[in-house]
Structures are given as C-alpha cells and as structure tokens.
Amino acid sequence: MIPSKVLAxxxxxxxxxxxxxxxxxxxxxxxxxxxxxxxxISKLIGSSVSAHLKDYGGNYFSFAxxxxxxxxxxxxxxxxxxxxxxxxxxxGTVEAMLVTPTKVSSIIVMASIWxxxxxTFDVLVYLALGALLFGLNLSQSNIPAAALIxxxxxxxxxxxxxxxxxxxxxxxxxxxxxxxxxxxxxxxxGTYFPVTVLPDWLQKxxxxxxxxxxxxxxRHAVLQGFSFTALLPDMGAxxxxxxxxxxxxxxxxxxxxxxAKTDGSLVxx
Amino acid sequence: MVYAVETERxxxxxxxxxxxxxxxxxxPLKDKLTAVDEVxxxxxxxxxxxxxGPNGAGKTTLIKMLCTLxxxxxxxxxxxxVDVLEAEDAAKRLIGLVAADERSFYWRLTGRENLEFFAxxxxxxxNGLKRAVDEVVEQVGLSGAAxxxxxxxxxxxxxxxxxxRALLINPKVLFLDEPTRSLDPITAQNIKVLIRKQFxxxxxxxxxxxxxxxxEAEQLCDRIAIMDKGRxxxxxxxxxxxxxxxxxxxxxxxxxxxxxKHLADVALQSNLSNISVxxxxxxxxxxxxxxxxxxxxxxxxxxxxxxxxGGSVISCQKQDCRLEDLFIDxxxxxxxx
Numbered sequence: 394m395i396p397s398k399v400l401a402x403x404x405x406x407x408x409x410x411x412x413x414x415x416x417x418x419x420x421x422x423x424x425x426x427x428x429x430x431x432x433x434i435s436k437l438i439g440s441s442v443s444a445h446l447k448d449y450g451g452n453y454f455s456f457a458x459x460x461x462x463x464x465x466x467x468x469x470x471x472x473x474x475x476x477x478x479x480x481x482x483x484x485g486t487v488e489a490m491l492v493t494p495t496k497v498s499s500i501i502v503m504a505s506i507w508x509x510x511x512x513t514f515d516v517l518v519y520l521a522l523g524a525l526l527f528g529l530n531l532s533q534s535n536i537p538a539a540a541l542i543x544x545x546x547x548x549x550x551x552x553x554x555x556x557x558x559x560x561x562x563x564x565x566x567x568x569x570x571x572x573x574x575x576x577x578x579x580x581x582x583g584t585y586f587p588v589t590v591l592p593d594w595l596q597k598x599x600x601x602x603x604x605x606x607x608x609x610x611x612r613h614a615v616l617q618g619f620s621f622t623a624l625l626p627d628m629g630a631x632x633x634x635x636x637x638x639x640x641x642x643x644x645x646x647x648x649x650x651x652x653a654k655t656d657g658s659l660v661x662x
Numbered sequence: 663m664v665y666a667v668e669t670e671r672x673x674x675x676x677x678x679x680x681x682x683x684x685x686x687x688x689x690p691l692k693d694k695l696t697a698v699d700e701v702x703x704x705x706x707x708x709x710x711x712x713x714x715g716p717n718g719a720g721k722t723t724l725i726k727m728l729c730t731l732x733x734x735x736x737x738x739x740x741x742x743x744v745d746v747l748e749a750e751d752a753a754k755r756l757i758g759l760v761a762a763d764e765r766s767f768y769w770r771l772t773g774r775e776n777l778e779f780f781a782x783x784x785x786x787x788x789n790g791l792k793r794a795v796d797e798v799v800e801q802v803g804l805s806g807a808a809x810x811x812x813x814x815x816x817x818x819x820x821x822x823x824x825x826x827r828a829l830l831i832n833p834k835v836l837f838l839d840e841p842t843r844s845l846d847p848i849t850a851q852n853i854k855v856l857i858r859k860q861f862x863x864x865x866x867x868x869x870x871x872x873x874x875x876x877x878e879a880e881q882l883c884d885r886i887a888i889m890d891k892g893r894x895x896x897x898x899x900x901x902x903x904x905x906x907x908x909x910x911x912x913x914x915x916x917x918x919x920x921x922x923k924h925l926a927d928v929a930l931q932s933n934l935s936n937i938s939v940x941x942x943x944x945x946x947x948x949x950x951x952x953x954x955x956x957x958x959x960x961x962x963x964x965x966x967x968x969x970x971x972g973g974s975v976i977s978c979q980k981q982d983c984r985l986e987d988l989f990i991d992x993x994x995x996x997x998x999x
Binding site for chain 2: 401413496654656657659
C-alpha cells in the first residue's frame with residue numbers, strides 16, 4: 394500500500410511541476426548561472442586561497458560547487474516538511490488529506506520524496522555542468538560513500554525539518570529551527586568557505602551543525618575519493634545527529650498535531 | 663443498539679493560547695469559547711440527519727470532531743460504534759467528509775487526477791483505483807467533465823467532485839458541511855436530489871449534514887437538530903418542530919377606507935402580536951400582518967373593530983407557519999428539549 398501511495402504523491406507532484414514548465418526551465422538556468430558565477434570568482438581569486446583549501450584539493454571552484462550543490466540536501470531536509478504543511482494549509486487540501494486513514498506523519502514524509510528527488514536531480518545538474526563546461530574533476534569520486542553521506546545527511550536534516558514542521562503546525566509562520574539550521578549553518582557550516590577561516594570559537598560552534606560534517610565528508614568523498622574508513626568520523630557524527638534528533642522530532646510532531654487538533658487550527662495558516 | 667453517529671455530552675472549548683504560545687502566536691480568542699456544549703445526539707443507520715443553526719452555532723466544529731479533525735474537550739463521540747478519539751484510524755475508514763471549503767483540491771490537476779490521488783490515501787488498491795474513481799464520478803454525474811482541469815470547474819462541479827471524493831471510501835456515514843452553500847438554486851436542487859434520492863433513498867446511506875437553510879433541511883432530512891451557541895435546542899422531525907414551537911397563527915388582512923393608525927390601534931386593542939401595518943396607496947388601503955393566539959377570538963374582534971369603525975375588509979388569510987419563523991422562535995427563545 395505504501396509504494397502505491399508514494400507513487401500517487403510522485404505522480405501528483407510531477408504533474409503539478411510540469412504544469413509550470415517555464416518555472417522549471419528558469420530553475421535550471423539559475424543553476425547554470427550559479428555554477429558560472431563561482432567559476433569566475435574562482436578564476437579571480439586564483440591560487441591565493443589554496444592554503445585554506447589544501448584539505449579539499451586546493452581548488453575554490455570545486456570546493457564551492459560541491460558545497461552549494463550538496464547543501465541543497467540539507468536545505469530540502471530542513472524546509473520541505475514545513476513547506477508541505479504550509480502549502481497544504483493555504484491550498485486547503487490539508488483537511489481532505491487528514492480525514493483519510495493515512496497518518497499525517499506518513500503524508501508529510503511521502504510528500505517530501507518529490508523534493509528530495511528534485512534536489513538529487515539539481516545536484517546532478519550542478520556536477521554535470523561543472524564537469525562538462527567548467528573543468529570540475531570528479532575522476533576520483535567515491536560514489537557509494539557519497540550516496541551513504543547523502544542518506545545520512547537527509548536523515549539528520551529531516552529530523553530538524555520535522556521539528557521545524559512542528560513549529561509551523563502550531564505557530565503557522567516563523568520557525569526558529571529553520572532559521573538557525575538553515576540561514577546560520579550556511580554561514581558557519583562551510584558552504585562557501587572552509588570553516589578554518591573563521592575565528593577559533595566560531596569554528597567550535599560549527600561542530601554543532603550537521604552541515605559541517607556533511608559538507609566536509611562530501612568534499613572528501615567526491616573531490617578526493619576518501620575511503621569509507623577515512624570518512625567514518627564524519628559519517629558517525631551525522632549518524633549520531635540522526636539518532637538524537639529523529640526520535641525528538643517524531644515526539645514533537647505528534648505533540649504539535651495533537652495541539653493543532655485541540656485548538657482547532659489544523660487547517661488555518 | 664449501534665447508532666451510525668452517537669455523541670454523549672460532547673463539549674469543545676477553545677482556549678486562547680497560554681504561556682509561551684501566547685507570546686509567539688496571535689489568537690482571535692481573548693477568552694475561552696465554548697463552541698460545542700454537552701451535545702448528546704443519536705443518528706440511526708440510513709437516516710438523513712440535519713444539523714441546523716445560525717452561523718457560529720458550532721455545527722462545523724461538531725462535524726470536525728466527528729471526523730477526527732478536532733479533539734473534543736470532553737465527552738464521547740462515535741461513528742458506526744467506533745470511538746473517534748480512541749480508534750481514530752478505524753473511525754476514518756467509516757467517514758466521508760464533504761467540507762464547505764471548495765479549495766480542497768489541486769487546481770492544476772484534472773478532476774480524475776485529484777480523485778486518483780485521494781483514492782490512494784484512502785488505501786484503495788492500485789488495481790481497483792480506476793474503477794473506484796469511475797464509479798464515483800458516474801454517481802455524481804461528472805463523467806463528461808472529470809478529465810477537465812479542476813480550475814475550470816464551476817462551483818457546482820467542485821461540490822460534486824467533493825462528494826465523489828467522500829464516496830471513494832464507500833463511507834458508512836457521509837458528512838456534508840453546508841452542501842449547497844454558494845450554489846445557484848438549480849445546482850443546489852441537483853445536489854439535494856443527489857443526496858436524498860440517490861444516496862439516502864437508493865443506497866440507504868446515513869447522511870449527516872449541516873445547513874442554516876431550513877427549506878433545505880425540510881426537503882432532505884428525516885430528523886433535524888437545532889443548534890445555537892453550541893447547544894442543541896431541539897431534536898426531532900420538522901413536523902415535531904412545528905408542533906412544539908407553534909403557539910400562534912399568522913394572519914394577513916387587507917383593508918380599505920381605514921387609516922393606517924386606526925388599524926394599528928384596533929389591532930392592539932384586539933390583543934394581537936407581531937403587528938406590521940403597511941399603507942398600500944396612502945389613501946386608507948392597508949395590508950396588516952399579525953399573530954393571533956391559537957383558539958381565541960382576537961381576529962373576530964379585529965374584523966369587527968374595522969367594520970364598526972367604517973372600514974372594509976378586502977381579505978383575511980391565515981398563513982402557513984413558516985419554518986424560518988419556527989427556527990427564529992426556537993433560537994431566540996433558547997428552548998431546549
């Protein structure tokens with residue numbers, strides 16, 4: 394039954410996405426521009442930052458491209474669940490879904506699969522454009538390790554995303570988790586620059602964010618082909634985040650749904 | 663005996679947010695609001711039951727509690743003998759809800775695509791999904807339009823699609839929240855025929871509907887409950903309502919050669935109530951409406967007073983008691999049975 398529901402969500406989302414074809418096209422144009430911008434920034438700064446990037450192969454374009462591409466997974470994990478709830482509340486479909494025998498937690502997980510698939514597609518486009526047009530070297534990539542890191546990243550960020558959805562369920566707008574782990578971790582997590590350029594105390598703060606471990610591991614796996622053993626500490630950290638955050642997120646989400654059903658605000662936005 | 667719908671002292675009190683939530687969210691509530699107040703109801707299987715009340719009476723809140731979308735503050739509610747709080751998932755398998763909100767579909771999908779999506783959420787197996795959708799589309803008369811985009815649907819078609827979705831699960835109880843709201847009279851009549859003739863009379867479904875339109879309740883319902891300020895004021899048939907509330911008869915008298923002011927004076931002297939006098943030509947021709955207590959001679963006294971005062975009575979008619987009047991009497995009086 395679950396696979397057919399997942400298929401139903403995917404079919405629905407594909408049809409909705411395809412009904413906005415121009416937006417689909419603009420999205421890929423934005424990716425191209427983003428890749429090109431970082432290519433030329435990289436040319437501008439040349440080898441002056443190589444010392445800071447030696448752990449990642451020394452090239453800023455590769456560093457930034459992998460950071461931007463893979464931080465999308467964290468962004469999707471963080472925001473997908475809450476945006477599904479917000480959209481369903483504003484579209485008016487939430488009540489129709491919640492009166493069915495499908496659990497609300499299953500609904501938001503199944504509804505998020507499309508977002509994760511689209512993110513995967515985006516990441517592949519980033520890497521393909523980088524490799525084909527701008528000389529990104531992926532010859533050493535450890536693809537199975539990268540896949541495992543993506544999986545662990547999705548788990549850890551989904552836990553945070555479900556907590557964020559709990560806030561949206563109750564407060565409707567303004568969710569501190571998404572702000573903290575979304576906006577702040579793109580500054581502190583090493584998306585655009587290595588955390589080694591930050592002051593020592595801020596570097597220590599970055600260790601509290603899954604993005605730091607996810608991007609470091611991903612760069613090592615994709616750009617330098619690190620083995621599973623070498624990647625184990627970062628993967629372990631991501632797994633630990635998931636083990637701690639996921640159960641908390643599920644408890645919080647159940648509490649939020651109960652609260653929304655109690656105050657009658659399940660469908661308000 | 664297992665009722666199709668049963669509530670026992672169901673109460674819903676909405677409280678303004680407390681503690682941290684009060685700081686973080688804005689609520690329209692300044693004080694607690696009792697939306698549903700100790701409502702006890704039993705609806706029999708196969709019955710069309712109407713919940714009537716003015717806006718804000720608590721009808722939608724009660725329906726949402728029965729459909730598991732809002733948690734009651736206290737009391738017990740069940741559908742088909744299944745407690746909606748203790749066995750929410752089992753209860754949902756017995757419920758079809760047609761909400762008042764017509765936005766509850768994906769506007770850029772076709773009617774059929776929408777139904778196929780919701781059918782999956784209703785656990786309808788993939789191999790039976792197309793047939794199930796075809797059946798409900800046929801039942802509501804949307805076969806020719808089901809492949810059109812939802813945004814191109816008229817209000818009536820949207821409402822029919824909402825009914826089709828609720829039927830997908832073959833529900834034991836079909837809940838309809840103001841099913842003809844915002845529909846033109848012809849479309850509203852089509853929907854009412856569908857509800858009464860097809861779902862109730864032919865298929866024998868239990869139907870629980872809310873409305874603030876009394877003519878609709880009279881056309882559709884076997885029994886009604888009148889609700890106001892969260893409380894049930896009356897439960898029974900429309901005829902029982904008439905017998906219970908009617909204590910006076912309504913009359914219309916047309917006169918000639920008798921000034922408006924004199925007519926009002928005579929009416930007051932004749933012990934009539936709810937008097938309304940309108941001059942028809944400004945020259946002594948009037949139309950007067952009033953209520954007279956059942957069985958007394960006040961109307962005779964009025965007519966006699968007009969004639970002895972030099973006026974003529976053109977007509978005097980006793981009116982059928984309008985359901986709207988009964989409803990207003992009931993709500994204003996707050997009578998409870």
